[in-house]
Every structure is written in C-alpha cells, then in structure tokens.
Amino acid sequence: MGVKYLRVVNRDRCIGCFSCMYACSRMVRNSMGSGKASMRVRSYAGLEGAFSIRVCARCAHPDCASACPTGALITAPGGGVRLDKDLCISCKTCVKACAISALQWDEEEKQPLPCIHCGQCVRYCPNDVLALVEDGGTEATPS
Amino acid sequence: MNASILYVDLTSGQSRVERDEALFREFMGGTAVATELLFRHGDPKGDALAPEAPVIFAIGPFNALLPVATKTVSLFMSPLSGELGESHAGGRLSMALRDAGIDALVITGRAKAPSYLTIENETVAVKSAATFWGQSALATDRILREAESRSGRKVSILRIGPAGERLSPIACATVDGSRHFGRLGLGAVLGSKNLKAIVASGTRTPPIARPKEYKAVYDTLYDRVVRSKEMKKYHDLGTSSNIVPLSLIRGLPTRNFTQGHFEGAEAISGERFAKDFLVQHTACAHCQCGCIHMAELREEFAPYHYSTNRISYDYELLYAMGSMLSLSNPEDILRLLLFTEKQGWDVISLGGTLAWATESFLRGTLSADATEGLTLSFGDGATYMAVLERIARGQGEFYRDLERGSAWCSEKWGGTDWAIHYGRVEPGGYMTGENFAVTSLMGVRHSHLDDSGYSADQKLLNAPKPVEDQVKDQVRDARWRMVMNSLIVCLFARGVYDETVILQGLDALGLSWDGPGLEKLGERALARKYEWKRLCGFDPEAVRMPEKMYSVQTSTGMIGRESLARRLALYREHTGLQDGKTPR
Numbered sequence: 001m002g003v004k005y006l007r008v009v010n011r012d013r014c015i016g017c018f019s020c021m022y023a024c025s026r027m028v029r030n031s032m033g034s035g036k037a038s039m040r041v042r043s044y045a046g047l048e049g050a051f052s053i054r055v056c057a058r059c060a061h062p063d064c065a066s067a068c069p070t071g072a073l074i075t076a077p078g079g080g081v082r083l084d085k086d087l088c089i090s091c092k093t094c095v096k097a098c099a100i101s102a103l104q105w106d107e108e109e110k111q112p113l114p115c116i117h118c119g120q121c122v123r124y125c126p127n128d129v130l131a132l133v134e135d136g137g138t139e140a141t142p143s
Numbered sequence: 144m145n146a147s148i149l150y151v152d153l154t155s156g157q158s159r160v161e162r163d164e165a166l167f168r169e170f171m172g173g174t175a176v177a178t179e180l181l182f183r184h185g186d187p188k189g190d191a192l193a194p195e196a197p198v199i200f201a202i203g204p205f206n207a208l209l210p211v212a213t214k215t216v217s218l219f220m221s222p223l224s225g226e227l228g229e230s231h232a233g234g235r236l237s238m239a240l241r242d243a244g245i246d247a248l249v250i251t252g253r254a255k256a257p258s259y260l261t262i263e264n265e266t267v268a269v270k271s272a273a274t275f276w277g278q279s280a281l282a283t284d285r286i287l288r289e290a291e292s293r294s295g296r297k298v299s300i301l302r303i304g305p306a307g308e309r310l311s312p313i314a315c316a317t318v319d320g321s322r323h324f325g326r327l328g329l330g331a332v333l334g335s336k337n338l339k340a341i342v343a344s345g346t347r348t349p350p351i352a353r354p355k356e357y358k359a360v361y362d363t364l365y366d367r368v369v370r371s372k373e374m375k376k377y378h379d380l381g382t383s384s385n386i387v388p389l390s391l392i393r394g395l396p397t398r399n400f401t402q403g404h405f406e407g408a409e410a411i412s413g414e415r416f417a418k419d420f421l422v423q424h425t426a427c428a429h430c431q432c433g434c435i436h437m438a439e440l441r442e443e444f445a446p447y448h449y450s451t452n453r454i455s456y457d458y459e460l461l462y463a464m465g466s467m468l469s470l471s472n473p474e475d476i477l478r479l480l481l482f483t484e485k486q487g488w489d490v491i492s493l494g495g496t497l498a499w500a501t502e503s504f505l506r507g508t509l510s511a512d513a514t515e516g517l518t519l520s521f522g523d524g525a526t527y528m529a530v531l532e533r534i535a536r537g538q539g540e541f542y543r544d545l546e547r548g549s550a551w552c553s554e555k556w557g558g559t560d561w562a563i564h565y566g567r568v569e570p571g572g573y574m575t576g577e578n579f580a581v582t583s584l585m586g587v588r589h590s591h592l593d594d595s596g597y598s599a600d601q602k603l604l605n606a607p608k609p610v611e612d613q614v615k616d617q618v619r620d621a622r623w624r625m626v627m628n629s630l631i632v633c634l635f636a637r638g639v640y641d642e643t644v645i646l647q648g649l650d651a652l653g654l655s656w657d658g659p660g661l662e663k664l665g666e667r668a669l670a671r672k673y674e675w676k677r678l679c680g681f682d683p684e685a686v687r688m689p690e691k692m693y694s695v696q697t698s699t700g701m702i703g704r705e706s707l708a709r710r711l712a713l714y715r716e717h718t719g720l721q722d723g724k725t726p727r
Contacts, residue, residue, distance in 0.1 A: 015433035016320075017426035018238075018297070019210075019365075025348065026358065032208050033242055033348035034297065034429075043320075044288075101294075107346035126369045126431040 002134045003078030006039075006055050006117045013127040014051040016043055023124035028116065038104055038115035053129060054102040056080055056115035064112070067097035073112065081114045088112070145349075148180070149245045151260060151267060153336050154194060154252030158267040160245075167246065171656075172203030173629035174229070175668035176247060177218040178675065181227075184249055187678035191222035191328070192310060192335035194253035200240070201248075203631040207241035208357075209648055210364045211374075211636040213427035215240065215318075216628060221327040222312035223492070223548055224567045226679035227672060228327040229588040232301075233427035233633060234319035236343065239299035243345030252336065259302075259340040261291060264347065272339035279485035280304035280317040283340055291342045297428065302340035303330040304487025305535065310334050311546035313492035317484070320425060321435055321455035325489045326590060327568065352653030360647045364639060368431050373638040377434040378424075382458035383413030390466075392604060394575040394597075394698040397466045398521045399498035400563050400689075403574040403697060407471025411461050420473055422453065427633070434635060440477040454481045459591075462572030463494025468501065468527060475524030482531045492548050495569030497527060499549040503558040513556065515539045560690035565589045566681070575600030576699030577707055578613055584686040585714050586621065587672040592634060594620040600699050610706070614713040621718075622665035629668065673720060683720045686711065 021037035029036040039055045058080040065073040065081050072087035073094055090110040095103050104113040119132040146167040151158040170176045177199045184197040198219045205212035213233040221228030240248070243264050250260070254269060257276035261268045275286050283302040291298060299319055307314035307330030314330025315323045324330075333339075351357045368374055376384060386408050389395040393403030409415065416438055426433035437453045444450050454477050464470065464479045483490050503509035504519040511518065517526055517533075533542040544552050549569055553562035563570065565583035571591025573579045578596035586593025594617045603613075624634065632640050642658055649656045673683070692702055715721040 015424050015426040015435075016428075017431050017433055018428050019431045022429055026351075026361065030351060030354055031348040032351050032357075034207075034238070035242065035346055035348045108348060124365065124431075126433070 003058075004117050004119065004132045004134065005058050006115060006119065006121070007131055007133050008053045008055060008129060009131045009133075010127065010129045011051070011053060014041065014053060014129045015127060016041060016051045017126070019124045019126060020053075020121035020130060023120045027120040028118060029113075035108075036106055036113060037121075038113045039102065039121060040104060042101075054100055055121075055130070056102045056117065057100065058115075058117060063097045063099065064094040064103050067093045069093060073114065080117060082116075083112060083114050085111060145244050145246055147245050148247040148249060149262065149267065150249045150251075151269075152252040153250065153254040153258065153260075153269060153338060156254075156269045160265055170668070171626075171629040171664055172206075172246060173201050173214075173631040174216045174218070174625060175629040175664060175671075176203075177201040177216050178668060178671045180247060180249055181218045181675060182671070184251065185220060187220075187226075187675060187680075189220060191220035191225070191228070191312075191332060194336065195251055196220050196332065196335075198250045198329070198332055198336070199247065200236075200250075202237045202240050202246055203629050204652055204654055205630040205632060205648060206237035207429055208652065209361060209429075209632075210368045211430045211432060211639065212630060212632045213237055213430050214628070214631040214633055216631060217316075217324050217329055219327075219329055219332045220679075222310070222331045223328040224589065226566070226681050227587060227676050228329065228332070229672075230315075230324040230326045230329050231592075231628065231631070232316070232318045232322045232324045233430070234322035235297055235299040235428040236301060236318050237631065238297060238428035239343035239345065241345075242297070242347055243343055244347040244349075245343075245345075250336065250338070254337040257337050257339055259287070259342065260338060262341065262343040262345075263293070264345045276308065276339055277305060280487040281485050284317070284319070287340055287342055293344050296344050296346065298342060298344040300340060300342050302487075303333050303338075304485060306487045306546060307331055307334035308339075309537070309546070311488065312551075313489045313496070313546055313548050314487050315489045317487055321437070321484070322427065323489075325491065327588065328489075330487050351651075353651045356647070356651035360644060360651050363644060363647075365431065367639045368636065371639075374432045374434075374635060377635045378432050380413040380417055381434055381436045383416055383436070383456060383461055385458045386412045386461055386466075387414070389573070389575075389698075392575075392601065392698040393696060394573055394601065395466050396462060396563075396572055396574045398469050399467060399495075399502045399561060400574060400691060400695060401502075402695065405466040405469075405471075407469070408466070410471040411465040411473055411476060413458075416456060416461075416473060420456075420477070430633065432635065438473075438477055440474060440481065442474075452481050454484065456480065459572050460490050463491045466572075467494045467498045468524075469521035470524050470527070471522070472524060475527075479524070479527055479531065482528065482535075486531070486535055488546065491571060492569040493546070495563055496545055496549045496552060497530065499553060499558060499562045500530075500545060502561050503553075503556065506558070506561075508557040509541075513541045515541065563689045563691065565689070566686065571597070573597035573600075574695070574697045576603070576697040577702055577710055578603075578617060580688060580692065580702055580707055581614070581617060581710050581714055584688065584711065585683065585718075587669065587676065592624070594618075594624065600697070603699055610710060611713055614710055615717055618714065618717040622662070622669050625665040625668035626661050629664065670719065673718065683715055
C-alpha cells in the first residue's frame with residue numbers, strides 16, 4: 001500500500017450538502033458539527049450551485065509547515081503535515097500560508113486541523129466527488 | 144440541545160439568551176416548542192403586522208446532526224389567514240442556528256429604519272439595510288454573502304424581497320439558495336418589522352453524548368438516504384415526476400381547478416425539464432439526497448447576446464405557474480418563476496390568485512377597465528409577465544390588490560365562488576378528492592403538508608377503504624408529522640425515519656424519549672395548535688369549501704356536500720375538536 005492522497009475528482013457533481021465536512025468532524029474529531037472538518041466546501045455569492053471543494057494537497061514541501069514559526073507542523077512521510085499541539089502558539093500563520101485555503105482552523109482549540117487523508121469524507125460523499133488515490137500527482141486539487 | 148432561546152427586540156435593539164430546559168424536555172423542539180413560545184409571546188387577537196407580533200424560529204434535536212434533518216420552522220400570526228402562520232424552510236438555516244448554539248429565536252418589535260440582523264454565536268447586531276432595501280431577494284443574497292462572509296464558515300442568509308417590503312400577505316422569506324418559508328406571509332411580517340434579512344453563523348461544535356451509538360444510527364440513516372429507494376424519487380426527477388401521473392388520474396389542477404387533466408402535462412413534466420432545462424441538483428446542508436432541481440433559462444436579449452439564469456423548480460411550482468395558468472411552455476414558466484423569486488412571493492398563492500383573476504376576466508366579472516387594458520387569458524405567458532411587472536411597480540389598484548391573495552381580491556372584485564382558497568390560503572396542487580379537501584380545510588396550516596390526504600385519495604383508486612378509516616389515518620398522520628416537525632426532519636425523509644430509528648437517534652444524543660412519549664407529543668402539539676387557532680377565531684365547525692370545488696371532477700369523482708360534511712365531522716371527532724371543545 002502506497003501513500004494515500006485525498007483528491008477532488010468530480011467537482012462538478014457536488015450538490016453542496018456538506019456531508020463530507022460532517023463526516024470528517026464526526027469520524028475523525030468526534031464532534032457533532034461540521035466546524036472541525038479538515039476541509040471546506042465553498043459556495044459563491046450569487047452563483048447558484050457553484051461549489052469549490054478545498055482539501056489538503058498533501059504537499060511534499062508544505063507552505064503551512066514552512067510558515068510555522070515554532071515548527072509545530074511537521075511534514076509527514078509522503079507529504080502533508082501533522083500537528084505537535086504542544087508547540088502550537090495559535091498564531092494562525094499556517095492557515096494564512098495555505099494558498100488554496102485547505103488548511104482549516106479549530107475555532108475552539110485555536111489550532112490548525114491538518115487532514116490525515118483517511119478517506120472518511122470519501123465514504124460519506126453521495127456523489128463520488130472525492131476519492132483517495134495512490135498517486136497524488138495525477139489528479140488536480142483543489143477543484 | 145442547549146435549550147437556548149435567543150430573544151431579539153428590534154425596537155430597542157436589545158437581545159438576550161435564555162435557557163429553558165423544561166420546555167425542550169417536554170416539547171422536544173421545532174414546531175411543538177415554537178407553538179408554546181407563540182402562546183407565551185403572541186396575541187391571538189393581535190394584528191399580524193403589529194410591532195409586538197412575534198416571529199418565532201425553532202430547530203429540533205436532530206437538526207444538522209443527522210442526515211436530512213434540515214428544516215427550520217417559523218411560527219407567526221399570518222397576515223394572509225389571520226390566524227396561525229406556520230412555514231418551514233431548509234437551506235442552511237438550521238445548521239447555522241445549531242452552530243450558533245441557538246434552538247429557538249424570538250423576534251419582536253420594529254426597527255426604526257430598514258435593518259438586518261446578524262447572529263454570530265451569542266453575538267447579535269442590528270445593522271442598517273438602507274443601501275439595499277428595495278433590492279430583490281436574489282440581489283440581497285449576493286450583497287450579504289459578501290458583506291457578511293466568515294472565513295471557512297458556513298453562513299445562512301434569510302431575506303425578503305420587495306414583496307415583503309410592500310407587506311404583501313403572500314410574501315415569502317427566502318433562505319440561502321432557492322429555499323423558502325413560502326406560505327402564509329412571513330415575508331410581510333418581517334417587512335413590517337423593517338427587517339430585510341437575518342444572517343446566522345456560529346462556531347459551536349457540541350460533544351456527542353454517546354459517540355458509538357450516534358455513529359451507528361447515522362450510518363443506518365445515511366445508507367437509507369443514499370442507497371435505499373426511500374428517497375430515490377426526490378433524488379432523481381424530483382417531485383415534478385408527479386406532473387404526468389397526476390394529470391393521468393385527473394388530479395393536476397388545471398385552469399383554476401376546472402379540471403384535473405392538463406393537456407400540456409407532458410410539456411411541463413419532470414422528464415421534460417430534466418431533458419431540456421435541468422443543469423444541477425443542489426442540497427440543503429446535511430442532506431445527501433439533494434432534491435433541489437435547478438433549471439437554466441438562456442435567453443437571447445439582443446442578436447447573439449444571451450442572459451442566463453438558474454431557477455429552481457418542483458411540482459408545486461409547475462402546478463402554480465404551469466397547469467393552473469394553462470402554460471405549457473417551460474420557458475414561460477421559468478420566466479415567471481424567476482420574477483417571483485426576485486420579488487419574494489409565495490408561488491402557490493400567487494399562481495392561485497392569477498388563476499382566479501383569469502377566470503374572473505373570462506367570466507366577465509372583472510372588466511378590462513379593472514385590468515387597465517390587459518386581456519387575461521389562460522395560456523398567455525407574456526400577459527402574465529406583464530401582470531407581475533405591474534404588481535411589482537404597484538401600477539394600478541387592481542395590480543396592487545393582486546398580491547393580497549385570492550380571498551381578499553374576490554371579496555373586493557367579485558368571484559368568490561371560484562376563488563380557490565381554504566381558510567384564505569391557496570391550496571397545493573392536488574385535485575384528488577375528499578381526503579385532500581379535508582387536509583386543506585382542517586390542516587393546522589391549511590397546507591398539503593399537514594397530512595397525506597392527497598396520497599390517500601390516490602390510493603383509493605386501487606384499494607377502497609372505509610371513510611372512517613381514511614379519516615383516522617389522516618389524523619394519525621397529522622399527529623405523526625408533528626413529531627417529524629419537532630425533530631425537525633424534512634418530510635421527504637418520512638419514509639427513512641421510522642419510530643425505531645428516531646428513538647435510537649434521540650438516545651444517542653442523550654435525550655430520553657420512548658414510543659408512547661412520541662405519540663403523546665404528536666397528539667399534544669396538534670391539539671395545542673388547534674387551541675391557538677380557535678383563539679385566533681378559527682371555527683372547525685364553520686370551515687367552507689370553495690363553491691366551485693363541488694362542481695368539478697377530481698381523481699375520485701365529485702366532492703359531495705354530505706359526504707364531505709361527514710368526513711369533517713369524523714375529523715373533528717377523532718381530533719377531539721367536536722362540540723367546540725378545545726382538545727387537550
């Protein structure tokens with residue numbers, strides 16, 4: 001088994017139900033809302049039905065980790081980051097550094113919410129918008 | 144549940160949050176809780192548009208936590224019916240209220256100037272809407288979604304269009320993308336408070352009482368919603384799949400309920416819209432079904448120049464602006480729906496009122512002087528568009544009156560016999576027979592959603608059933624819907640949420656209920672609504688059918704005066720409404 005990458009493969013099938021965000025919060029963070037999801041489905045003012053799904057790109061050299069002043073975000077094997085909570089000073093620099101706005105912020109804990117590419121959001125997408133793929137380079141994200 | 148009630152007084156600009164655990168423990172949430180709040184804060188004899196008249200919003204224990212628990216209920220005094228106003232909407236509102244930690248919202252007072260309300264967790268602000276008062280419901284959404292954007296957070300926007308500002312009793316309140324508190328005039332009530340919009344969001348993420356059980360019940364429901372056939376109809380063609388079948392059984396109201404067969408049914412069918420106009424499905428927050436069907440209307444406004452708009456459609460819309468007006472060109476219908484969406488009218492009431500006006504004109508009770516030159520004809524889409532434009536401009540007495548609904552118009556302009564309304568509310572799109580007549584006359588909100596009467600009529604075509612059993616089923620269904628509307632689960636998921644799974648869900652959330660408790664809640668909530676309605680002046684002995692409905696064929700034949708009277712008596716008996724007694 002190689003490294004898994006969460007990818008947006010059918011952006012134009014998204015119906016904007018946020019089931020993925022709820023799944024991430026529920027299954028990964030044991031939280032009932034959608035606020036602790038490590039991803040976002042964005043919609044746009046006045047563009048009925050236009051959704052953009054922002055998921056972690058699992059960068060080999062993540063901008064979020066580079067931006068972190070304390071080294072709290074550690075580049076994971078195969079790319080992406082994990083968080084050392086003890087080092088985080090809640091400065092939110094990492095979130096601002098993610099150009100695609102994929103890295104999310106935990107409003108309660110005041111810490112980032114790195115994606116672990118586990119695929120729970122994939123399991124709960126009714127329309128196959130998301131997928132876990134082995135080769136992260138061939139599919140574009142965000143979409 | 145936080146059992147938190149947010150009170151906002153627009154007159155003073157003050158707000159406060161109160162917790163009432165006893166209320167939510169006893170009445171669960173949603174419509175049952177909102178009814179109690181209406182008793183506490185409303186005046187059944189008061190003016191619907193008075194500053195002190197409350198507007199109540201409530202969600203229930205399942206909202207935003209379990210699939211397809213997407214609805215928010217609103218209760219108010221209806222400026223259309225003059226009694227209980229109740230309307231439900233999806234979108235993202237219940238999610239946003241949940242995120243903000245608010246289970247109910249009570250708004251009273253009148254802002255000094257056009258305003259909008261923002262709710263961000265416990266922080267409430269009343270802000271000026273001076274710059275966009277007068278803007279359409281669609282433009283207001285664009286403006287506020289940018290002005291009130293919250294990074295990475297989901298925001299819900301409820302707003303009124305110009306119709307609500309003009310205090311039209313058929314004005315709706317629009318929620319997010321194409322969802323509506325459509326019926327009974329909430330738009331006018333908000334307009335009377337100088338309240339253009341409500342923007343809600345929050346960051347609360349409550350802990351799960353019993354995580355393992357919660358995830359298990361979630362998976363059961365998810366699989367039913369996505370993989371079973373329970374919601375397939377809504378997921379695929381949507382409710383507009385009913386257009387052709389209902390027309391085939393003569394149950395699709397056509398040309399102001401003259402007949403139930405529409406010769407243009409194929410042309411405005413769900414199949415036709417899917418083939419030529421459907422471009423996308425969208426969903427309310429936390430609904431994996433995604434029943435919102437978006438059509439695209441592309442029009443050439445100058446040589447080689449096109450405007451493109453997206454408009455949502457479903458069965459009731461195609462009935463109200465289609466078969467009722469004898470319009471079989473989908474583009475005519477979409478143009479009318481887009482204009483209606485911008486103005487913020489309830490499509491069902493507006494379509495019914497236009498149909499009354501057309502019949503009146505054709506019968507000669509309404510003159511060309513009254514219509515100021517417009518010749519109303521069934522099937523004439525261009526003239527109907529001209530009518531809507533005149534209403535929006537307030538151009539002429541007749542057109543200013545039209546947005547007051549068919550009851551008011553017919554009392555002033557004549558034609559009461561063919562003004563098709565029940566308790567002053569234009570009905571949903573069914574001409575199926577006496578069960579539906581009982582729904583419309585006796586249902587607490589005079590809505591086709593009060594019980595499944597229209598479906599019961601259709602089932603009679605294949606399987607006769609004693610009348611008393613039919614009425615008993617209606618009452619049982621009306622009570623059960625009180626439970627669904629207290630949780631609050633979208634009624635499209637009524638086949639997904641059986642009593643067992645509901646109890647499992649409540650248990651997983653740490654809420655203590657049992658089967659008899661749910662039954663009692665449904666019975667009590669329905670009884671309390673009738674109690675409120677009676678205080679407002681509703682007399683269950685004096686309900687009246689539109690006269691025309693005794694002279695037309697329905698799916699199950701003619702509606703008989705005596706047989707209907709018998710059904711109504713049975714309905715009163717089985718709801719405990721007989722002899723003027725207030726049920727308990």
